[in-house]
Ligand SMILES: Nc1ncnc2c1ncn2[C@@H]1O[C@H](COP(=O)(O)OP(=O)(O)O)[C@@H](O)[C@H]1O
């Protein structure tokens with residue numbers, strides 16, 4: 077059996093807004109095993125980002141249990157939380173969150189800057205290797221403005237990989253991209269999961285994306301309404317090959 081890396085139990089998150097309480101998560105439970113590729117689906121406002129932010133230790137639940145790698149997150153100090161965020165988890169967002177006027181390689185080096193165990197030479201080496209993995213070895217010195225949306229998202233993925241995280245959390249990572257580019261990015265996620273065994277939790281509201289993962293959790297109004305394994309995982313590369321070719325491709 078694979079190792080359990082995430083365990084949540086009866087997790088609730090409430091936001092108090094004046095006299096009103098928003099029940100963003102109403103007591104959800106699930107485990108994620110090492111090597112899983114989970115898509116979290118649901119319409120806008122169903123609680124997807126809220127659960128992802130808690131999984132990534134960016135936010136704390138109102139109540140319930142959250143364990144990562146066997147450690148109860150509630151018991152951790154601020155410093156320990158920061159270390160987990162920085163060293164165990166890679167984040168990818170819809171809006172890339174890259175530093176403008178900063179080269180691809182420097183953006184990717186960023187998570188290692190505060191890691192005293194990694195020399196500047198090693199840092200550069202690891203950043204170059206991460207950018208090679210996402211197919212951008214010829215764009216090391218480009219700034220975000222000099223890159224397409226898909227390329228910027230690749231830089232963000234390289235940045236998320238540079239610390240060798242146990243888990244990648246992606247929130248609508250293909251939300252700003254056209255179909256072909258978003259399939260190219262999905263193909264990269266599938267490769268990272270299938271070839272390198274990286275655990276991925278991928279939030280999306282696009283139903284076709286779920287077919288590429290091995291498990292789907294569907295949220296509705298803060299509750300899990302479906303949680304199922306996908307026994308017929310589609311290859312993104314195959315789907316990409318079926319798309320019509322574009323003449324103006326970069
Ligand atoms: N910081 C916040 N303050 C108040 N309400 C919030 C906050 N974050 C999320 N919510 C509410 O919680 C619910 C779930 O939001 P969210 O997790 O962002 O949904 P999704 O990502 O599925 O679109 C929504 O009703 C949203 O308005």
Ligand SMILES: [Mg+2]
Nearest residue numbers: 124125126247
């Ligand atoms: Mg969201």
